[in-house]
Structures are given as structure tokens and as C-alpha cells.
Amino acid sequence: MVSLSSKDAIMSLLSLASRCARFSSNVALALLAACGGGSGGDSAIVAANVPIQPVALAANHTNAVSYWHDVAVATVNASGAAAATPEEQRTIFNVDMATVSLAMYDASAAIDGRYKLFGPAQSATSSGASIDAAVGAAAYSVLQALFPNRSDQYSNAYVGFLAGLPTGDARDKGIALGTQVARNIVALRADDGRSVALAPYMPGTDPGKYRGSNPVDRFRPSIRPFVLSSNDQFRPPPPPAIASTAYATDFNEVRAYGGIVSIGRTPEQLEMARFHTEPPPFFLTRNFGWFARTTANTADAARLLALIYVASADAIDACFEAKYFYERWRPQSAINLADTDGNDMTDAVPDWAPALPTPPHPEYPAAHGCTAGSLAEVLRQYYGTRSVGFAWDSKATNTTRTYATTDAFIEEVTSARIMGGMHFRTSLAAGTELGAKTSAYILQNKFGPR
Incomplete structure (x- = not known):
């Protein structure tokens, strides 16, 4: 019999218990024994060594949330209407969609x-309120x-949505609840x-500094986070010094593979790159x-x-x-102006240009x-495993790509x-780490069980 008297074993079980509390129901079942739901302490320790099975997701359910998500996306991405509110004047697709989703x-x-x-x-x-009516009224x-x-x-979407729900007390209670929830969330945000005033941007002139004259999303550092304590909470360390070997390694990789002309890049790799160029307000919201x-x-x-x-x-x-x-x-500025960087391991190519358009903001x-x-x-964290299979589609290539793991998804985006x-590889690694730290912090502090 394995003893539970050691501090390490106890701490391990406590950690597993907290993890189970955060996971969705299918993962909680997989970890039931580890959370104390088995026949005893021995089974809990054994269960901790049992790998969680891969999760293959399929988008084959329509529900009130998916319906109102699509309505919200159409609203957020609409153009041409008058602009009265801060959100209409400066729409931020993922911030505004986060507000609706909350x-x-x-x-x-x-x-x-449960949560x-x-x-x-x-x-x-x-009590007795229709969850669909509440979700619809909230959105x-x-x-x-x-x-x-x-x-x-x-x-019209709301009128049609309510018409599809049974009339009565449950619907009325759901509408009242959802309406009140919406008022509270809007007040929180x-x-x-987003209405911060911005001074004219002055592009850099020193080696390594961004050269763009009118970069986008300069207001985003001023946005109040939903959960983070501040936008610099997980600011990554500085990028490699431009005179360093690490910088030269990044530089030469992009120079070889990322240009309009590349003898090392395959057509499949270029197609993969194109896949991820659909504008984020459409690409990310749909996926x-x-x-x-x-x-x-x-x-x-x-x-x-x-x-x-x-x-x-x-x-x-x-990130911004x-x-x-x-x-x-x-990379384009870096490669065009490499004769100014003081790095003997980089060579300037004045006419080098990226294979695909570069977004207008710093790297x-x-x-x-x-x-x-x-x-x-x-x-x-939601499913308790990196082996989460899912699909992603792009209007830039009119194709769908599938991923067996979250690691495979990150590797492809990189x-x-x-x-x-x-982008340089170091920048992608830093961004990935920042994103992961942000999500981990949010999961530690919000959306947990009651």
C-alpha cells in the first residue's frame, strides 16, 4: 500500500483536486479517482499516473450561445452605421465579443x-428561468x-429567437435575468x-526600431484588462540584442524562408502561411x-x-x-537595413520583401x-490535455485545417x-508564452466552480 503521509503526496492530491474543479465534466470524470472519487487513497495515486485520453472535438451542436455568437459577430464587424458610442467609434472585435460572451x-x-x-x-x-431566454436577452x-x-x-434576430421559445413564466424570468446581467456587465466595462487620445506617432530611426509611420492599434495598451491586473503584468523580456547570435539566427531564418523569393520554402508552407492571413476580426471570431x-x-x-x-x-x-x-x-526593415545593425552575422538585402503583407504594427x-x-x-486546461483535436478554416485560402494537439496548432502558427x-521565431515564442500565461492566470482567478 502507498502511504499518503508524505507532504509531496498530499500536495500532489491537492493540486489534482484543484485541477479537477476547473475542468469540464468529461475531464472531471477522467480524474474522478485522483480527486477522491475512487475507492481510496491508493486508487487516487494510481489514477494520477493514468494519462487522460485525447479529446476529438466536433462542431455538430447548435445552441443559444452559438446562435447569439454569430449575431454578435455580424454586429461587431458591421460597417457604415453612425458612430455614437465608444464601441461604435472604435470597435475592438475581441474585447467587444468578450463582453457579449461574459x-x-x-x-x-x-x-x-455550477460556476x-x-x-x-x-x-x-x-429559479425556473429559461436558460436560452436568459442567454438571448443578455446578448x-x-x-x-x-x-x-x-x-x-x-x-430582428432577437424577435425571431424569442418566437422560437415557449411562452410563459420561464421565458419571462429568463428575459428579466439576462437583461439585468447585461446591464451589470456593460457597467463593468x-x-x-478605448477612447484615449493619441499623439502623432514618431517612427524610430535607430537600428532595431520600428519604421512604420502610422501603426494601428496604438490605443490597445490603454484598454482596461478583464482579469489581468495590468497590461504589462506578463510583459516578455526584451527581444535579443541586434548584435547577438540569437538575433542573427532569427534574422537568417526569415531571410531564407520568408521572402517573396525563397529556395527553401515549399509551396505547401507558403499556402500554410496564407491560411493565417485572413483578417482577425473575421478569422478569429468565426473559428x-x-x-x-x-x-x-x-x-x-x-x-x-x-x-x-x-x-x-x-x-x-x-501583447500590444x-x-x-x-x-x-x-523583418523587412531588419533585412533591408542590416548594414546598420552592427552584427557581423547578418547581411543586408536592400530589395528583400516578405512573401506576404506585413501588418502595420511593431514586431x-x-x-x-x-x-x-x-x-x-x-x-x-479546460480539457486537461494537450491532445485536443479541432478544426480551423480560412477564407484567405478557402480551406480547413485540422490539429490533433494544441502544440501542433502553435507550431503551425509559428x-x-x-x-x-x-515575424522572427523569438517573437512568436514570446507571444505564445504571454498568451499562455494570460490564460493560466484567468483560469486561476475566474470561471471556477461555486
């Missing part, structure tokens, strides 16, 4: 009862508050920093929404979607804080790395940005 999460969690609310407790009764009310001039995207359809349980769908969006929003705001703190130049850390790292860590000539 309202759906709190509305469903108030009724489902802690993100916002304040509701005075409206949850609709947030959209109405943030985007009053885009009502053509959501008003009021004056979130994040895919996860809401992987379960028929409305509360579980709302929780997973809120985790993904809140982690993405905080990770990207933190670091970008504008370091103001690192992009370090890579935003695609921040997004991939945050998503991968949410999935890893390679794609190098092969496209937009």
Missing part, C-alpha cells in the same frame, strides 16, 4: 449553478447598449480606455465560434466561449502593450503567437508567420 456566461451560470459569476450577483430570480441587451446604431444586425458548437449544453458552451474570448482580449491588449513598449522593427511580441498561446492554454516573412 453576459451569456453569467446569464447561463446564474441558472445552471461562479464573473460579474455581481443578480437580484432577478434564476441582445449588450449589443443594444454597445451598438445602438447597428440594430439591423440584431433586432464602461470607460474601458472561436466553432467551439461553442462542440457541446449541446448551453452553460458549458457559454463558459468555454467566454474563456476563449476573455483570454484572447487580455492577451492581445497585453509590449509591442509599443519595445517598438521592434519588422515583438507576435500577436498571432499571443492569440495561439492563449487559445491553446484555455483548451489544455511556422506560418516565419514563412510569410512577418
Whole structure:
């Protein structure tokens, strides 16, 4: 018999218990013995050594969360309407989608009862309330508050949605609860920093400094995080010094593989790079929404979607804080101007250009790395394994790619940005780590069991 008297064994069990509490129900079952649900202490220790089975996700469920996610995406990405609110004047797709997702999460969690609310407790009764009505009212009310001039995207959708629900007390209670939840979440996010005034940008002139004249998203470092204590909480260490061997290694990899002309890059690698160039407001929202359809349980769908969006929003705001703190130049500037970097291991190629267009903001850390790292860590902790299989599609190539593990997803995103000539490998690693740390912190502090 294995003794449980040692401090290490006790701490191991406590750690496993806390992990089980955070995971979804299928993982909790897999770890039941390790959390004390087996026949005794011996079985708990044995279970700790049993690997969790891979999770193969399929988006074959339609629920209230997935429906309102798609309505919200259409609203957030709509253009041409008058701009009255801060959100209409400066829409931030993942921040605004996180706000909608949080309202759906709190509305469903108030009724489902398994998880802690993100916002304040509701005075409206949850007993006997329709969870679908609550989710719909919460999403609709947030959209109405943030985007009053885009009502053509959501008003008729709400009327049709309610018409599909049974009339009666349950629906009425759900509407009342969802409406109140929305008011509370909108109040939490009021004056979130997006309206900050920006001075004209002055591009750098020193070797290593960003050369762009009008970079985008300079306001994002001012956005108040959802969960992080500040946007610099997980700021990565500085990028490699431009006179260093590490910098030269990054430089020469992108020079060889990321240019318009490359003898080392395969057509398949270039296609992979193109896949990840669809604009994020469309690319990420559509693929994040895919996860809401992987379960028929409305509360579980709302929780997973809120985790993904809140982690993405905080990770990207933190990412841009670091970008504008370091103001690192992009590979094209680095390679064109290598004769100024003081590094004997780099050579200038004045006419070198990236294979694919480079986004107009500083290089370090890579935003695609921040997004991939945050998503991968949410999935890893939610399902309790890196072996989470999922699909991702792109309108840039009109193809769908599948991943057997979260690590495979991160590896592909990393390679794609190098092969496209937009990023250095170190930047992608730093972004991935920042995103993972952000998600881990969020999971430690929010969305846990009651």
C-alpha cells in the first residue's frame, strides 16, 4: 500500500483536486479517482499516473450561445452605421465579443449553478428561468447598449429567437435575468480606455526600431484588462540584442524562408502561411465560434466561449502593450537595413520583401503567437490535455485545417508567420508564452466552480 503521509503526496492530491474543479465534466470524470472519487487513497495515486485520453472535438451542436455568437459577430464587424458610442467609434472585435460572451456566461451560470459569476450577483430570480431566454436577452441587451446604431444586425434576430421559445413564466424570468446581467456587465466595462487620445506617432530611426509611420492599434495598451491586473503584468523580456547570435539566427531564418523569393520554402508552407492571413476580426471570431458548437449544453458552451474570448482580449491588449513598449522593427526593415545593425552575422538585402503583407504594427511580441498561446492554454486546461483535436478554416485560402494537439496548432502558427516573412521565431515564442500565461492566470482567478 502507498502511504499518503508524505507532504509531496498530499500536495500532489491537492493540486489534482484543484485541477479537477476547473475542468469540464468529461475531464472531471477522467480524474474522478485522483480527486477522491475512487475507492481510496491508493486508487487516487494510481489514477494520477493514468494519462487522460485525447479529446476529438466536433462542431455538430447548435445552441443559444452559438446562435447569439454569430449575431454578435455580424454586429461587431458591421460597417457604415453612425458612430455614437465608444464601441461604435472604435470597435475592438475581441474585447467587444468578450463582453457579449461574459453576459451569456453569467446569464447561463446564474441558472445552471455550477460556476461562479464573473460579474455581481443578480437580484432577478434564476429559479425556473429559461436558460436560452436568459442567454438571448443578455446578448441582445449588450449589443443594444454597445451598438445602438447597428440594430439591423440584431433586432430582428432577437424577435425571431424569442418566437422560437415557449411562452410563459420561464421565458419571462429568463428575459428579466439576462437583461439585468447585461446591464451589470456593460457597467463593468464602461470607460474601458478605448477612447484615449493619441499623439502623432514618431517612427524610430535607430537600428532595431520600428519604421512604420502610422501603426494601428496604438490605443490597445490603454484598454482596461478583464482579469489581468495590468497590461504589462506578463510583459516578455526584451527581444535579443541586434548584435547577438540569437538575433542573427532569427534574422537568417526569415531571410531564407520568408521572402517573396525563397529556395527553401515549399509551396505547401507558403499556402500554410496564407491560411493565417485572413483578417482577425473575421478569422478569429468565426473559428472561436466553432467551439461553442462542440457541446449541446448551453452553460458549458457559454463558459468555454467566454474563456476563449476573455483570454484572447487580455492577451492581445497585453501583447500590444509590449509591442509599443519595445517598438521592434519588422523583418523587412531588419533585412533591408542590416548594414546598420552592427552584427557581423547578418547581411543586408536592400530589395528583400516578405512573401506576404506585413501588418502595420511593431514586431515583438507576435500577436498571432499571443492569440495561439492563449487559445491553446484555455483548451489544455479546460480539457486537461494537450491532445485536443479541432478544426480551423480560412477564407484567405478557402480551406480547413485540422490539429490533433494544441502544440501542433502553435507550431503551425509559428511556422506560418516565419514563412510569410512577418515575424522572427523569438517573437512568436514570446507571444505564445504571454498568451499562455494570460490564460493560466484567468483560469486561476475566474470561471471556477461555486
